[in-house]
Amino acid sequence: MTDPARIYTAALIVIGDEILSGRTHDKNIAQIASWLQVQGIRLVEVRVVADIEEQIVGAVNALRPANDYLFTTGGIGPTHDDITVDAVATALGVDVVIHPEARTILERYYADKGGLNEGRLRMARVPAGAELIPNRMSGAPGIRLGNIFLMAGVPHITAGMLDALTGELEGGAPLLAETVGCWVAESEVADLLRTVERAHEACQIGSYPFFREGRVGANFVIRSTDAGDLDSCMHTLCDGLSAAGYDFTPGGI
Amino acid sequence: MTDPARIYTAALIVIGDEILSGRTHDKNIAQIASWLQVQGIRLVEVRVVADIEEQIVGAVNALRPANDYLFTTGGIGPTHDDITVDAVATALGVDVVIHPEARTILERYYADKGGLNEGRLRMARVPAGAELIPNRMSGAPGIRLGNIFLMAGVPHITAGMLDALTGELEGGAPLLAETVGCWVAESEVADLLRTVERAHEACQIGSYPFFREGRVGANFVIRSTDAGDLDSCMHTLCDGLSAAGYDFTPGGI
Numbered sequence: 001m002t003d004p005a006r007i008y009t010a011a012l013i014v015i016g017d018e019i020l021s022g023r024t025h026d027k028n029i030a031q032i033a034s035w036l037q038v039q040g041i042r043l044v045e046v047r048v049v050a051d052i053e054e055q056i057v058g059a060v061n062a063l064r065p066a067n068d069y070l071f072t073t074g075g076i077g078p079t080h081d082d083i084t085v086d087a088v089a090t091a092l093g094v095d096v097v098i099h100p101e102a103r104t105i106l107e108r109y110y111a112d113k114g115g116l117n118e119g120r121l122r123m124a125r126v127p128a129g130a131e132l133i134p135n136r137m138s139g140a141p142g143i144r145l146g147n148i149f150l151m152a153g154v155p156h157i158t159a160g161m162l163d164a165l166t167g168e169l170e171g172g173a174p175l176l177a178e179t180v181g182c183w184v185a186e187s188e189v190a191d192l193l194r195t196v197e198r199a200h201e202a203c204q205i206g207s208y209p210f211f212r213e214g215r216v217g218a219n220f221v222i223r224s225t226d227a228g229d230l231d232s233c234m235h236t237l238c239d240g241l242s243a244a245g246y247d248f249t250p251g252g253i
Numbered sequence: 254m255t256d257p258a259r260i261y262t263a264a265l266i267v268i269g270d271e272i273l274s275g276r277t278h279d280k281n282i283a284q285i286a287s288w289l290q291v292q293g294i295r296l297v298e299v300r301v302v303a304d305i306e307e308q309i310v311g312a313v314n315a316l317r318p319a320n321d322y323l324f325t326t327g328g329i330g331p332t333h334d335d336i337t338v339d340a341v342a343t344a345l346g347v348d349v350v351i352h353p354e355a356r357t358i359l360e361r362y363y364a365d366k367g368g369l370n371e372g373r374l375r376m377a378r379v380p381a382g383a384e385l386i387p388n389r390m391s392g393a394p395g396i397r398l399g400n401i402f403l404m405a406g407v408p409h410i411t412a413g414m415l416d417a418l419t420g421e422l423e424g425g426a427p428l429l430a431e432t433v434g435c436w437v438a439e440s441e442v443a444d445l446l447r448t449v450e451r452a453h454e455a456c457q458i459g460s461y462p463f464f465r466e467g468r469v470g471a472n473f474v475i476r477s478t479d480a481g482d483l484d485s486c487m488h489t490l491c492d493g494l495s496a497a498g499y500d501f502t503p504g505g506i
Contacts (some may be wrong), residue, residue: 017459020296021430022286023474024461026279029301033275043273045308046301048282051459055298078440079460080447110440119443137464154462177274187331187363190372194333206270206304207332208277209407211390221276 007225008041008171011063014048015056015074015084016153027155028073035162040171041069051075056087064091064148069169074153076140078119084150085143089127092145099126102141109139134164173225178234181253184246185209186218192240193220200233202226210253219252260478261294261424264316267301268309268327268337269406280408281326288415293424294322304328309340317344317401322422327406329393331372337403338396342380345398352379355394362392387417426478431487434506437499438462439471445493446473453486455479463506472505 012032018024026048033043045063049055056075064070075084089096102124103116110116123140126132133142133149135157142161143150149165151158182189186209197205203224210217220237224230241248265285271277279301286296298316302308309328317323328337342349355377356369363369376393379385386395386402388410395414396403402418404411435442439462450458456477463470473490477483494501 014299017457017476018461018474019282020286020299021428021474021476022283022288022290022296023430025283029272030275030278033273035275037275043275044303046267046273046299048299050297077460077462078443080443080450081457081459113438114441117440117444120440122443123440154464156464175274177276185366187370187373187376188367190331190333190375191370197333204270204334206334207330208271209330211407211409221271221274223270223274 006172008069009044009067010036010041010069010071011067012043012046013056013059013063013070013072014046015051015072016048017051017081019048020050028151028153028158031155031159032071032073032151032162035166037175039166039169040174041169042175051081051083053083053087053090056084057091060088060091060148067147069147069149071149071151073151073158076123076143076150076152078122078140082122085125085127088145088148088150092127092148094128096125097128098124099130099132102126102132105132105141106139133161136160136164175223175225176227176230177221177223178230179219179221179250179252180234180238180241181217181219181249181251182241182246183215183217183253184241185216189218189241189244189246192237192244196233196237196240199236200224200229202229203233205233205237212253217253221252259425261322262297262320263289263294263322263324264297264320265299266309266312266316266323266325267299268304268325269301270304270334272301273303281404281406281411284408284412285324285326285404285415288419290428292419292422293427294422295428304334304336306336306340306343309337310344313341313344313401320400322400322402324402324404326404326411329376329396329403329405331375331393335375338378338380341398341401341403345380345401347381349378350381351377352383352385355379355385358385358394359392386414389413389417428476428478429480429483430474430476431483432472432474432503432505433487433491433494434470434472434502434504435494435499436468436470436506437494438469442471442494442497442499445490445497449486449490449493452489453477453482455482456486458486458490470506474505 130145
């Protein structure tokens with residue numbers, strides 16, 4: 001049974017030289033973070049590491065025992081730089097094996113595209129004991145082993161894998177959020193924010209400044225798993241902004 | 254003196270609940286990664302952590318001794334959730350002090366904006382012994398302490414701070430890159446990529462597949478600090494693609 005008071009946590013390892021070189025802008029962090037929120041699971045740490053086995057192993061061994069779930073993105077394709085399966089198997093001390101169902105899926109997918117070759121068969125390799133995560137977008141499946149989920153690096157393929165996992169993972173009460181935007185320098189209302197947060201123990205307030213149209217402003221995001229306290233905190237903050245003479249925009253600017 | 258054969262490394266800690274919640278798409282990883290490349294410094298790890306002091310302290314203590322440089326983004330503003338300065342001071346075992354020059358800068362910046370208040374004065378707080386990194390975009394400076402650089406969370410402010418640091422950091426030979434794009438499933442050329450990489454010890458080849466206009470393709474990025482071997486590797490790969498009957502696009506698709 002799900003315990004609504006328990007906080008379920010996840011970590012994410014983004015595997016890829018292309019992110020660390022600045023060549024590719026990561027989209028998986030935000031995508032997986034948003035998806036986890038809906039599942040009632042809190043993303044608490046992300047590490048981006050290079051395509052180097054010992055670095056992946058180190059991150060897996062640090063993050064897996066500390067969290068309910070561990071996701072990885074990248075490095076499960078057919079080429080020589082795709083080493084995530086090997087690294088996770090090393091971290092867990094298990095062998096790498098060909099998953100028969102993955103092999104069948106790939107044989108079918110590549111039947112009219114030249115058939116399986118050594119590279120394509122690499123995508124049927126899994127750490128021993130793993131299950132598959134369906135991938136409707138291309139042949140190669142994602143991989144699930146215990147609390148570890150190996151996803152693709154290409155964001156739209158990962159989106160499909162997340163879709164297949166929706167509702168499958170045990171989570172807690174989702175973290176709710178309310179936003180109010182204000183054309184104010186956050187430094188003018190820092191005391192107000194601090195005071196309001198202290199008065200609402202179940203809430204955290206984040207302040208996210210911006211500079212647009214030649215003016216400074218900020219969005220204040222209140223987060224809580226307690227809908228009642230969230231509502232109360234939002235009202236207190238809005239009353240405080242009004243009393244200080246600031247207009248505000250519920251929902252954010 | 255710079256040793257061109259030495260590889261200089263950096264790590265980055267992205268501090269912010271807003272990234273982990275999926276609310277904000279991080280832009281600082283790619284921005285800092287690209288800037289570091291030009292400085293001859295390799296970004297080898299990124300960690301995204303929450304606005305929780307012990308998590309920031311843990312990441313600082315793990316990454317600072319292992320790298321030539323450590324950058325952080327986020328958490329140096331005026332509000333209660335800005336705790337980066339405190340966390341870095343804790344990690345280093347030093348006090349937090351008001352930096353007189355930072356105070357002067359902020360007094361001047363806010364002179365016609367209501368003056369300093371408690372929140373704004375927070376932005377003059379630094380770990381003892383720190384220097385300032387100029388920030389032309391807003392009053393609050395970045396902070397440099399030894400090999401640690403504390404930058405803003407707002408990307409265009411961090412851009413200005415990076416600009417101020419350009420050419421100031423010792424680096425090695427920049428990592429050069431050449432890209433060739435091809436309308437091919439990467440799984441068809443996985444063996445070729447592996448063979449070519451093995452023949453060019455000073456080069457790494459990354460394969461980055463995509464799906465556009467209803468077709469699959471991939472960009473192959475060759476990286477090396479050795480311009481000669483990079484050129485040779487590029488020619489070998491293009492010859493191999495030609496021999497296998499594939500058209501390719503130098504520079505990438």
